[in-house]
Amino acid sequence: MSNTYCIQISGRVQGVGFRPFVYNLALEHQLTGTVSNNENGVLIYINTTEAQAHKFLDAIIASAPKVSKIIQSSISESATQSFKAFKIVPSETKGQINIPLTPDFAVCNSCKTEMDDPKNRRYNYAFTTCVTCGPRYAITTKFPFERVHTTINSFEMCGTCEDEYTDPTDRRFHSQTNSCADCGIALSITDNNGNVIESNQDSILDKVANILHQGNIIALKNTNGYLLCCDASNPEVIQTLRIRKQRPNKPFAVVFPSLDAVQNAFVISPSEANALSSEVAPIVILNNKVSTGIATQTIAPALNQTGVMLPHTALLYLLMKRFGKPMVATSGNSHGLPMISTEKEAQKKLNGIADYLVHHNLEINFPQDDSVVKYVNDQRIIIRRSRGLAPSNLSQKSELDNVLATGADMKSAFAIAKKEQTYISQYFGNLASYDVLQRYTSTLNKFKDIFSLQPKAVLVDKHINYYSTQLGYELAENHSIPTKAIQHHKAHFASVLGEHQLFDTDKRILGVVWDGTGLGDDQQIWGGEFFQYHNNSIERLSQFEYFDWIANDKMAKEPRLSLFSILKKEQKALIASKFNKTEWQVYSKMLQKNELKTSSVGRLFDAVASALDLADFNTYEAEASMQLEQCASQYSGKAPIDFLQAVDYDKIPSAYIINEIFRQYQAGVSKSLLAYSFIYTLARCIEKIASENNLQTVACSGGVFQNSVLVKLLLASSLDIRLHKDLSPNDENIAFGQLQYFQHIKDHKNVFSNTRKNKGHYITA
Ligand SMILES: [Zn+2]
Numbered sequence: 001m002s003n004t005y006c007i008q009i010s011g012r013v014q015g016v017g018f019r020p021f022v023y024n025l026a027l028e029h030q031l032t033g034t035v036s037n038n039e040n041g042v043l044i045y046i047n048t049t050e051a052q053a054h055k056f057l058d059a060i061i062a063s064a065p066k067v068s069k070i071i072q073s074s075i076s077e078s079a080t081q082s083f084k085a086f087k088i089v090p091s092e093t094k095g096q097i098n099i100p101l102t103p104d105f106a107v108c109n110s111c112k113t114e115m116d117d118p119k120n121r122r123y124n125y126a127f128t129t130c131v132t133c134g135p136r137y138a139i140t141t142k143f144p145f146e147r148v149h150t151t152i153n154s155f156e157m158c159g160t161c162e163d164e165y166t167d168p169t170d171r172r173f174h175s176q177t178n179s180c181a182d183c184g185i186a187l188s189i190t191d192n193n194g195n196v197i198e199s200n201q202d203s204i205l206d207k208v209a210n211i212l213h214q215g216n217i218i219a220l221k222n223t224n225g226y227l228l229c230c231d232a233s234n235p236e237v238i239q240t241l242r243i244r245k246q247r248p249n250k251p252f253a254v255v256f257p258s259l260d261a262v263q264n265a266f267v268i269s270p271s272e273a274n275a276l277s278s279e280v281a282p283i284v285i286l287n288n289k290v291s292t293g294i295a296t297q298t299i300a301p302a303l304n305q306t307g308v309m310l311p312h313t314a315l316l317y318l319l320m321k322r323f324g325k326p327m328v329a330t331s332g333n334s335h336g337l338p339m340i341s342t343e344k345e346a347q348k349k350l351n352g353i354a355d356y357l358v359h360h361n362l363e364i365n366f367p368q369d370d371s372v373v374k375y376v377n378d379q380r381i382i383i384r385r386s387r388g389l390a391p392s393n394l395s396q397k398s399e400l401d402n403v404l405a406t407g408a409d410m411k412s413a414f415a416i417a418k419k420e421q422t423y424i425s426q427y428f429g430n431l432a433s434y435d436v437l438q439r440y441t442s443t444l445n446k447f448k449d450i451f452s453l454q455p456k457a458v459l460v461d462k463h464i465n466y467y468s469t470q471l472g473y474e475l476a477e478n479h480s481i482p483t484k485a486i487q488h489h490k491a492h493f494a495s496v497l498g499e500h501q502l503f504d505t506d507k508r509i510l511g512v513v514w515d516g517t518g519l520g521d522d523q524q525i526w527g528g529e530f531f532q533y534h535n536n537s538i539e540r541l542s543q544f545e546y547f548d549w550i551a552n553d554k555m556a557k558e559p560r561l562s563l564f565s566i567l568k569k570e571q572k573a574l575i576a577s578k579f580n581k582t583e584w585q586v587y588s589k590m591l592q593k594n595e596l597k598t599s600s601v602g603r604l605f606d607a608v609a610s611a612l613d614l615a616d617f618n619t620y621e622a623e624a625s626m627q628l629e630q631c632a633s634q635y636s637g638k639a640p641i642d643f644l645q646a647v648d649y650d651k652i653p654s655a656y657i658i659n660e661i662f663r664q665y666q667a668g669v670s671k672s673l674l675a676y677s678f679i680y681t682l683a684r685c686i687e688k689i690a691s692e693n694n695l696q697t698v699a700c701s702g703g704v705f706q707n708s709v710l711v712k713l714l715l716a717s718s719l720d721i722r723l724h725k726d727l728s729p730n731d732e733n734i735a736f737g738q739l740q741y742f743q744h745i746k747d748h749k750n751v752f753s754n755t756r757k758n759k760g761h762y763i764t765a
């Protein structure tokens with residue numbers, strides 16, 4: 001008799017068709033045994049020889065399902081059992097959960113083919129899924145990933161679905177989200193008073209397409225939450241959506257029916273095409289062609305780029321087939337609130353925005369916005385990490401156990417290190433909104449349930465007035481556990497070091513952390529910092545010279561204030577027309593007695609945007625810096641100006657750069673040359689500081705590194721540039737950075753404390 005071997009595989013192996021794959025492979029290898037999901041991933045027992053067991057594992061690794069990711073595997077001999085056949089057996093969980101959550105996957109091509117085939121039983125079924133596609137995280141209620149642990153469990157499979165589920169030769173063998181029109185999810189349309197106007201499943205999507213063609217706004221319940229949709233070629237209805245959503249200028253995303261249609265409207269690289277068609281299917285920011293066929297100026301006012309995605313669910317796919325042209329699709333919420341996911345809430349909160357609402361009866365446990373990415377060359381920059389990318393981070397092992405990091409405020413996300421996993425939540429938005437805070441805390445509570453978490457320590461930002469910090473302290477007080485406050489920009493640096501696993505290197509590494517705001521160790525507002533990492537410690541090398549931070553959070557909303565703060569007296573007089581008389585007096589007075597200083601590079605972008613008359617106000621976050629980036633990217637010359645070429649400096653002379661740009665603009669130098677030269681000068685600063693300190697590897701973090709022009713310049717330099725890979729450069733990465741800092745940086749002065757000692761300046765932006 002042969003021996004029994006146990007194979008344990010971990011990584012993204014649940015909800016990806018792994019067990020049916022192993023089952024069929026075992027039959028091929030003529031093996032008897034079992035496969036199940038457990039707390040560590042997938043567990044296999046087989047009767048065989050040691051050599052055959054290794055051969056089997058090699059075959060598993062070589063041909064694993066497309067959307068799976070094996071992180072670790074092991075073989076061991078176990079107590080002899082005798083199996084008569086090979087079987088998929090129910091999950092067994094003995095210990096603590098130690099695997100990542102599986103994200104939602106975009107609808108696959110095989111499922112699309114079935115939905116298109118009049119002879120197929122899933123013809124036109126809007127919730128068609130299979131073992132490699134469909135919602136996962138969105139519908140998870142428990143672990144491991146089994147139908148009974150998802151919200152689809154409330155639908156009982158019909159006989160035919162059950163047959164597919166139990167047939168090893170069927171591609172839906174053990175597909176946990178299996179359903180069909182006979183037993184599955186149903187759609188309905190209501191008007192904005194809640195009256196059902198259509199529930200016939202055969203004609204409902206034609207009706208929705210008609211409603212869109214007629215110039216209406218619909219709220220469409222997708223499997224990740226409600227979207228607000230309208231015809232992307234109709235500027236009037238888009239304008240109406242802007243007014244009703246109170247969103248004057250912020251760009252909307254557009255769903256295109258096919259990749260061909262995208263290619264006709266945009267200049268698109270192979271990396272961008274791959275991203276659009278991938279199982280993540282994010283919104284990708286693309287450069288418009290001269291003619292796009294959509295109302296670009298209403299969709300993304302004053303920008304020559306558009307956020308584009310392909311239909312990532314069966315529902316969107318079928319709807320887009322009927323609608324036949326691009327459709328605006330933006331998160332279903334009012335301005336600044338989280339995405340809505342229940343019919344009740346949608347009926348209450350979206351009835352003033354949408355003319356009609358399209359609901360379905362699958363409960364969404366974890367609603368998520370669509371992810372947003374862009375590409376610089378082949379470098380992916382994540383702008384918003386959400387559906388398809390969140391919630392876990394596969395590349396990160398952790399040595400911490402049960403440590404919670406609460407992250408930052410404006411772009412909030414939390415992270416939890418437990419056993420070998422690091423769970424990083426999706427993006428939530430600005431915690432200053434009560435609803436966003438609710439979504440953040442309810443998701444945190446669900447994570448605590450799913451993973452049986454009992455935090456032993458809480459890491460927070462140093463900024464005491466961050467809601468995330470307050471929440472962390474409250475949690476710590478309630479559970480009598482210690483806290484540690486970690487400086488914002490050091491967390492950013494640790495985050496990018498962690499993503500590249502650079503903590504164990506002997507090399508010294510330059511950290512460049514540039515963003516809008518973060519409380520510094522000296523109680524001033526940092527945002528233009530240079531650090532050095534060596535031997536598990538971080539020291540600050542340099543920064544941008546301080547300038548005055550005035551008018552609290554207004555400064556981030558009004559780029560003219562950054563310019564006002566930094567211009568010298570004679571130059572300042574030239575921008576008086578940007579203010580009325582009272583404003584001028586008030587701000588002048590503020591400046592005289594101001595003590596709060598900043599090194600924020602984000603505000604320098606604002607100052608330049610205002611100096612070049614590109615934007616004096618932000619109607620949405622980073623509007624001015626996006627205008628500046630666009631203006632800079634229009635420069636096609638070969639002789640940018642290095643404003644600091646002849647300047648000897650220790651700290652980067654912020655005021656000198658801005659005053660020089662303003663002076664040259666007044667003297668008639670072109671906007672695009674000056675905008676490009678500003679960013680060029682910043683890139684030169686990084687090269688200079690790297691060279692002076694004899695540093696070759698440069699790790700960059702902070703929202704400023706979403707700027708394509710800056711990233712392109714850096715990638716073209718001779719430096720070893722490290723940018724974020726699976727996380728966004730913006731504050732979404734702070735929670736992960738807090739964990740990484742806590743784990744890797746020796747910081748004896750700053751041990752745990754249970755008291756709220758920090759006194760921060762109250763700044764909400
Ligand atoms: Zn599929």
Ligand SMILES: [Zn+2]
Pocket residue numbers: 157158159160161162179180181182183184
């Ligand atoms: Zn069925």
